[in-house]
Amino acid sequence: MHQETLECYDKVLEMNPENVGAWSNKGAALTYLGRYHDALECYDKALELDPKFWVAWYNKGDALIDLERYPESLKYTNKALEIDPNHAITWYNRGRALAKLGNCKEAIKSYDEALKLDPECKPALKAKEEIIKAKK
DSSP, rough: OHHHHHHHHHHHHHHTTOOOOHHHHHHHHHHHHOHHHHHHHHHHHHHHHHHTHHHHHHHHHHHHHTOOOOHHHHHHHHHHHOOOOOOOOHHHHHHHHHHHTOOHHHHHHHHHHHHHTTTTTTHHHHHHHHHHHHHH
């Protein structure tokens, strides 16, 4: 399925190589397929075309978490939040990176921000509970 999606984005980009959303979404499909290096290149292309496209900042930060490159992930996630702070999943990812870096206090604050925006954000709720439980 994701390979077919990838092929569709390739066709879109053949027709319009400056389609920022297609570059970012192609990166997301590549991330899902575990092709992180290629995904990061797609996110970089999207950001080169539109440095204010928060989704590409978010997606790159998410891929960097998967690669266990937490300081870099935090940089990209923070930039996504600087551009648009109204997405719970971005706050959740910020919390993930902070928790992996051992900054549990700030991670909880990020999870709280996610839950303010979306009280049903189950990943943030679960991650916050895990930190609190681990502290006991």
